[in-house]
Amino acid sequence: MNTIINFFFAAVRSGTPLLFGTTGEILTQKSGSLNLGVEGLMYMGAFAGFFVAYKTGNLLLALLGAFLFGVLGALVYAFLTVTLQANQNVTGLALTIFGTGVAQMLGFWMIQSNDGLKPIVNDSMMRQISDSGIPYLRDIPVIGKMFFSYNVLVYLALIIAVLVWFYLNKTRAGLNVCAVGENPAAADASGLAINRIKYVNIMIGGGICGLGGAYISLINGIGNWDNNCVSGQGWISVALVIFAAWNPAKAILGSLLFGAFTALQIRAADFAAEFSFLSFMTKIPSAVYQMLPFVITAVILIISSIRQKKEGNQPAACGINYYREER
Amino acid sequence: MKKRESIIHISKRPPLSNWKMATYYGLAILCAVLISSLFVILTGTDIVKFYQFVIDGSFKSDLSMRGLVRNILPLLITSLGVAVAFKMKFWNIGAEGQLIMGAVGATFVAFTFPNLPHGLLILLMALAGILAGGIWGLLVAFFNCKFGTNETLLTLMLNYVALYIVQWLRDGPWRDPAAKGFQKIPSLPKNAWLDQVGGIDITWIIALGLVVLLFVYFKYTKQGYEISVVGDSKGTAHYAGMNVNGIVMRTVFISAAICGLAGMLHVSGDATTHQLTMGVANGVGFTAIIVAWLAKLNPFGVLVVSFFFGLLEKSSGAIESGLHLSKAFTDVYQGIILFVILGFDFFIRYRVSLRLGSKKKNKELKGEAEQ
Numbered sequence: 001m002n003t004i005i006n007f008f009f010a011a012v013r014s015g016t017p018l019l020f021g022t023t024g025e026i027l028t029q030k031s032g033s034l035n036l037g038v039e040g041l042m043y044m045g046a047f048a049g050f051f052v053a054y055k056t057g058n059l060l061l062a063l064l065g066a067f068l069f070g071v072l073g074a075l076v077y078a079f080l081t082v083t084l085q086a087n088q089n090v091t092g093l094a095l096t097i098f099g100t101g102v103a104q105m106l107g108f109w110m111i112q113s114n115d116g117l118k119p120i121v122n123d124s125m126m127r128q129i130s131d132s133g134i135p136y137l138r139d140i141p142v143i144g145k146m147f148f149s150y151n152v153l154v155y156l157a158l159i160i161a162v163l164v165w166f167y168l169n170k171t172r173a174g175l176n177v178c179a180v181g182e183n184p185a186a187a188d189a190s191g192l193a194i195n196r197i198k199y200v201n202i203m204i205g206g207g208i209c210g211l212g213g214a215y216i217s218l219i220n221g222i223g224n225w226d227n228n229c230v231s232g233q234g235w236i237s238v239a240l241v242i243f244a245a246w247n248p249a250k251a252i253l254g255s256l257l258f259g260a261f262t263a264l265q266i267r268a269a270d271f272a273a274e275f276s277f278l279s280f281m282t283k284i285p286s287a288v289y290q291m292l293p294f295v296i297t298a299v300i301l302i303i304s305s306i307r308q309k310k311e312g313n314q315p316a317a318c319g320i321n322y323y324r325e326e327r
Numbered sequence: 328m329k330k331r332e333s334i335i336h337i338s339k340r341p342p343l344s345n346w347k348m349a350t351y352y353g354l355a356i357l358c359a360v361l362i363s364s365l366f367v368i369l370t371g372t373d374i375v376k377f378y379q380f381v382i383d384g385s386f387k388s389d390l391s392m393r394g395l396v397r398n399i400l401p402l403l404i405t406s407l408g409v410a411v412a413f414k415m416k417f418w419n420i421g422a423e424g425q426l427i428m429g430a431v432g433a434t435f436v437a438f439t440f441p442n443l444p445h446g447l448l449i450l451l452m453a454l455a456g457i458l459a460g461g462i463w464g465l466l467v468a469f470f471n472c473k474f475g476t477n478e479t480l481l482t483l484m485l486n487y488v489a490l491y492i493v494q495w496l497r498d499g500p501w502r503d504p505a506a507k508g509f510q511k512i513p514s515l516p517k518n519a520w521l522d523q524v525g526g527i528d529i530t531w532i533i534a535l536g537l538v539v540l541l542f543v544y545f546k547y548t549k550q551g552y553e554i555s556v557v558g559d560s561k562g563t564a565h566y567a568g569m570n571v572n573g574i575v576m577r578t579v580f581i582s583a584a585i586c587g588l589a590g591m592l593h594v595s596g597d598a599t600t601h602q603l604t605m606g607v608a609n610g611v612g613f614t615a616i617i618v619a620w621l622a623k624l625n626p627f628g629v630l631v632v633s634f635f636f637g638l639l640e641k642s643s644g645a646i647e648s649g650l651h652l653s654k655a656f657t658d659v660y661q662g663i664i665l666f667v668i669l670g671f672d673f674f675i676r677y678r679v680s681l682r683l684g685s686k687k688k689n690k691e692l693k694g695e696a697e698q
Contacts, residue, residue, distance in 0.1 A: 084673035098662025108653030291491035298484040305476040
């Protein structure tokens with residue numbers, strides 16, 4: 001039993017940064033922009049979040065810093081693709097390269113100005129990012145550990161995902177966003193301010209990705225800065241967007257599943273030790289667990305295109321710039 | 328419904344003449360270099376020293392020049408591959424995975440038939456690289472043609488599948504038993520190493536040959552013409568009686584095959600390791616997309632752009648140790664250049680005019696329209 005609870009706990013912790021990245025990217029894609037810069041945005045947020053936490057010891061400021069850095073990165077993307085009509089794929093990739101570079105460059109400088117040692121956040125910061133959970137509720141057996149004993153950011157990610165789901169599905173502003181992503185010409189004709197809607201959603205989406213970066217540098221890194229911390233989690237988030245069928249609520253479950261694959265790499269042995277019928281799990285190479293999110297996503301992409309479902313597909317105008325005179 | 332008039336008016340430009348285009352691009356590149364240089368100054372680095380290190384890092388000695396060429400080649404070939412698919416507006420983001428699969432294919436042949444005559448073995452490896460890379464791309468093209476599967480996302484996913492295939496091979500089937508402590512794939516047998524011409528393996532001849540070949544292919548062959556028609560409009564191509572799906576699959580196969588060949592040439596030619604590693608592609612597939620785009624998908628342009636990107640990469644080590652500026656700075660530098668040029672592209676495609684003075688005139692026009 002303990003093995004399963006611990007595994008669930010680890011899966012949630014590994015899945016949370018993905019949930020941030022995915023929620024941010026869903027918001028971006030829903031407004032009609034395929035931003036392949038998630039990895040770069042997460043790197044920028046990872047640095048900003050860590051740096052502020054390191055210097056001020058204040059978690060709220062750190063999260064704000066990460067969010068703002070993400071917004072800034074996304075602003076570059078929005079300006080180039082929305083105002084200047086640049087190709088979205090290329091701009092996104094450039095943002096990934098740029099964001100990764102910026103974070104690693106500033107990280108290098110941070111290490112150098114710390115006499116070549118890895119910077120570590122102070123004790124009070126460590127307490128703020130620890131898995132302290134919700135008082136009283138965390139003491140309930142089983143359920144307490146599984147649901148009420150995480151660090152603040154896990155709950156923040158959940159709240160943001162639910163809020164974005166509510167925004168996109170239940171509010172007028174959110175439905176407008178979907179209209180822009182599906183058919184900008186029609187949305188334009190009905191009087192929506194296309195560019196403003198795109199800008200706002202791309203930037204907020206970027207900010208949320210930045211928060212995911214802060215999660216990685218602060219919580220996955222246990223308060224230690226690592227220059228390669230994000231290492232592909234931005235790309236897994238892009239995959240998860242597809243897996244979640246552009247729905248932030250499904251992204252919560254998806255991130256749990258993808259987080260489980262990460263957790264399995266380390267915990268397969270625990271399972272094998274506890275349940276003898278699971279002993280085959282240690283024989284599965286860790287590469288398989290790492291590959292699974294991408295294989296599953298690829299299969300889902302293919303299947304959903306075969307079934308030609310209208311729902312659960314990429315917004316129709318995603319990836320295509322909108323230029324009024326061409327409609 | 329009332330709409331406010333914007334002060335800035337944007338309209339599409341007719342295509343510019345080549346000379347004007349070149350002038351605009353010159354301006355864009357100048358601007359990009361200026362802005363990136365500003366960034367160098369912002370980091371508190373001596374700008375003159377920075378560029379000195381960039382030049383020195385690559386041209387100081389024979390050895391560093393060879394290193395420079397070795398840096399450029401995979402990027403050059405992969406960018407050429409990407410350009411083929413991009414010409415057809417097929418967003419092949421999967422060069423990274425195709426390169427990796429090409430390397431895997433070549434390594435497989437080298438491990439399976441290590442004792443074949445050298446020339447035959449190299450030829451077979453190249454063929455395996457081309458096939459493995461090509462099929463990795465063709466897979467996507469097939470689903471795209473048949474069911475309309477999104478090619479950007481699918482190629483992206485396959486990149487990582489390929490990467491973890493290498494990890495699986497490294498940890499399992501191809502694990503080097505001689506290296507006890509850590510997992511690695513053994514180096515290729517000497518028989519599978521590319522020959523050297525002029526101090527560098529023959530990859531450079533193949534790369535230059537490909538540049539010319541693709542230039543001719545795009546410009547003077549029927550297939551090249553078909554690619555541009557399909558790229559402009561699948562409908563038009565269909566009405567003109569072209570077999571659109573066939574063209575798409577053929578083109579994507581060629582694109583991916585070139586990337587696969589780049590992977591084969593990299594493992595077989597790389598003078599230091601001759602080894603398949605997780606870092607065999609190391610982001611080249613992604614940078615290649617940027618290179619191809621900056622070069623406007625022109626093979627000779629690709630040659631020039633990948634030269635400069637290779638130069639930056641090669642010098643990054645010297646810059647880090649000499650100027651205490653992180654290696655990653657070259658990525659930032661590349662990013663800025665790309666941002667600026669992507670932005671400049673807008674002014675090539677669109678005309679921007681201000682309507683500040685003509686408010687009254689607009690009003691009059693509107694009045695007329697309302698009457």
